[in-house]
Amino acid sequence: MEDYWNYRERRATDTLQPAARWFASALDLPLITDELFRLDYRWREAFFVNLERYYEPFSDREDALFFLRMGLHDFSLDSLAIQPPAFRRPGQWALRGSDMNPTLVQFFFRDRSPFHLAERVLTDHQRIAQDADELGGLDGEAFADLSPPVRDQLSRIFSKRRIMRGDTLDLFLHPEHESVIIYDAAALKEDDFMKIFQICPGVKKVHLTNANQFKDNVLQFVTQHPRIHIVHLRLDCANLVTKETWMRFFTTKGASLETLKLQWLHGTFDDEVLAAVVQHCPRLERIKLDFIDGLTGASMERLGELTQLKHLTWARHDGPVVGTLAVRRMIEKIGGQLETLALDKFDELDDEVLGTIHTHCRRLRKLRLTENATFTDEGFKALFANWGNPPLHHISFRMCRDIDLSLPVGNSNGRGFCDGGFLTMMRHSGHQLDRLHLTACRHISHDVFAEVFNGESQYGHLRSLDVSFCAGVDDMVLAGVFRSCPDIRMVWAFGCFEVRQVVVPPQAILLGRLTAEGHLVVDGDV
Numbered sequence: 001m002e003d004y005w006n007y008r009e010r011r012a013t014d015t016l017q018p019a020a021r022w023f024a025s026a027l028d029l030p031l032i033t034d035e036l037f038r039l040d041y042r043w044r045e046a047f048f049v050n051l052e053r054y055y056e057p058f059s060d061r062e063d064a065l066f067f068l069r070m071g072l073h074d075f076s077l078d079s080l081a082i083q084p085p086a087f088r089r090p091g092q093w094a095l096r097g098s099d100m101n102p103t104l105v106q107f108f109f110r111d112r113s114p115f116h117l118a119e120r121v122l123t124d125h126q127r128i129a130q131d132a133d134e135l136g137g138l139d140g141e142a143f144a145d146l147s148p149p150v151r152d153q154l155s156r157i158f159s160k161r162r163i164m165r166g167d168t169l170d171l172f173l174h175p176e177h178e179s180v181i182i183y184d185a186a187a188l189k190e191d192d193f194m195k196i197f198q199i200c201p202g203v204k205k206v207h208l209t210n211a212n213q214f215k216d217n218v219l220q221f222v223t224q225h226p227r228i229h230i231v232h233l234r235l236d237c238a239n240l241v242t243k244e245t246w247m248r249f250f251t252t253k254g255a256s257l258e259t260l261k262l263q264w265l266h267g268t269f270d271d272e273v274l275a276a277v278v279q280h281c282p283r284l285e286r287i288k289l290d291f292i293d294g295l296t297g298a299s300m301e302r303l304g305e306l307t308q309l310k311h312l313t314w315a316r317h318d319g320p321v322v323g324t325l326a327v328r329r330m331i332e333k334i335g336g337q338l339e340t341l342a343l344d345k346f347d348e349l350d351d352e353v354l355g356t357i358h359t360h361c362r363r364l365r366k367l368r369l370t371e372n373a374t375f376t377d378e379g380f381k382a383l384f385a386n387w388g389n390p391p392l393h394h395i396s397f398r399m400c401r402d403i404d405l406s407l408p409v410g411n412s413n414g415r416g417f418c419d420g421g422f423l424t425m426m427r428h429s430g431h432q433l434d435r436l437h438l439t440a441c442r443h444i445s446h447d448v449f450a451e452v453f454n455g456e457s458q459y460g461h462l463r464s465l466d467v468s469f470c471a472g473v474d475d476m477v478l479a480g481v482f483r484s485c486p487d488i489r490m491v492w493a494f495g496c497f498e499v500r501q502v503v504v505p506p507q508a509i510l511l512g513r514l515t516a517e518g519h520l521v522v523d524g525d526v
Contacts, residue, residue, distance in 0.1 A: 148179050159184035159209075166192045179205035186210040193218045197228055205232040214238040216245045223249045234261035234288075243268045247276050254280035261288035270294035271302075278302045286311040290344075293319035297326030304333030313368075315344035324349055328356045335360030342368035342396075351379030358383045366394040368437075373403045377414045377443075380421025384428040391432035395425065398439040398466075411443045418443040426452050426459075435464040439492075446472035453480035460485075466492040468512060474498030482508060 155172060158164045165187045172180060177200050185208045193214050208214065219241055222228050230253065246269060269292050284306050289295065300322050303312065327349060335357065341364060349372055401416035422444050449472050462485040467473045473496040482488060482505050493499045494512035504510045
């Protein structure tokens with residue numbers, strides 16, 4: 001077995017050095033190529049991890065390089081000789097001719113180095129407040145030239161730091177913008193929401209999370225404005241909008257809607273409002289209704305009248321029981337066109353629903369049925385056996401297990417997602433699966449896990465696996481996972497107490513094991 005630190009140094013030299021030279025050339029920073037490798041190899045690897053983290057989210061190469069250039073202000077011929085804790089010199093920028101506003105550059109990347117110094121900034125509330133005040137006098141022109149993916153990333157940074165306020169909101173608003181995405185709107189007031197649509201009348205995509213102060217006046221303004229035609233709408237926690245305003249909005253502006261995602265609405269959004277959605281939004285392709293306690297089985301049946309619907313997500317909270325019959329009727333009407341079917345916390349559904357999915361669904365790519373104790377293993381086997389649907393890419397049967405307080409161990413009723421259903425599912429979709437979530441599917445045995453992930457059967461597309469609280473998972477099973485899934489990236493194994501010393505390949509991350517050790521890497525096979 002190769003020594004761990006020797007392996008990392010060899011990998012940094014053989015694999016990362018060519019990547020460094022390519023990035024340095026692309027970024028017009030030739031000084032990096034010679035001076036970077038005078039550093040300790042552990043810092044070199046941290047540098048490349050940082051590069052990959054910022055480069056991956058962007059589809060446009062120019063946007064990625066711009067973002068990287070902002071993040072690499074630490075690197076220059078002089079500063080590379082400084083020890084990592086003092087890596088940056090104040091006021092030192094390697095923008096190479098960029099006309100980016102220096103206040104913005106300093107705000108976003110002052111402490112964003114390859115050594116994750118940003119974590120220190122997140123805990124320095126005084127500095128965050130001061131930086132936010134510096135940005136208060138700027139407007140949307142500062143971000144006008146940035147593409148939507150970059151603005152989205154910056155919005156995430158603002159939201160994570162809890163500084164998305166009325167004054168900093170202006171940075172994300174411009175008359176030419178067609179999308180406004182705010183991941184934490186809890187600090188925004190009613191006037192701030194009104195300002196979004198006043199400055200951006202041509203907006204097509206609106207995503208507002210924690211929109212607690214989104215009130216009637218805002219939605220009425222959108223309804224009455226002749227230029228505003230929203231295509232993709234997501235609102236969370238907009239509980240101050242009345243039923244009449246919802247009805248008027250969908251009646252007037254529903255014709256342009258293609259995506260509707262609503263979460264955590266209570267009281268005012270009920271069956272009558274959803275009936276207006278179905279009647280006046282004929283172009284809807286994607287609908288998500290999470291934790292809305294005013295909807296009943298009648299709304300589920302009405303969704304079957306949306307002839308263009310392809311993606312349906314519905315998560316129950318504490319509302320009335322929807323019922324198996326309503327779900328079956330909906331699937332019978334539009335199951336043949338659905339690509340996504342996600343029903344969370346529908347604990348009353350039974351095997352008849354699984355049979356209806358088997359009969360009518362032919363285009364599904366994502367199937368999520370969670371927190372149910374009524375489905376049986378025979379029902380899951382019948383669903384996947386000889387199913388005319390193509391292999392699924394995303395499956396989640398989280399917490400589909402028997403709940404019997406008088407029998408904490410065992411499953412005499414065969415309820416939940418068990419051995420037979422797991423084997424049949426992997427035969428049907430295993431070779432195309434990208435994400436598989438089996439949290440708390442505790443009736444899958446160790447022998448079946450070992451049979452599926454035996455190292456010989458290959459699941460080349462599987463990148464995300466959650467087997468938390470599955471008692472049958474141990475070091476042997478996870479070792480088989482890493483052999484059978486060469487492209488695996490994330491594995492969750494919380495509550496798997498037999499996972500202790502499994503060897504994790506360098507490209508994968510294992511979360512949840514009991515020890516606090518880092519990755520143990522072996523040269524060659526796992």
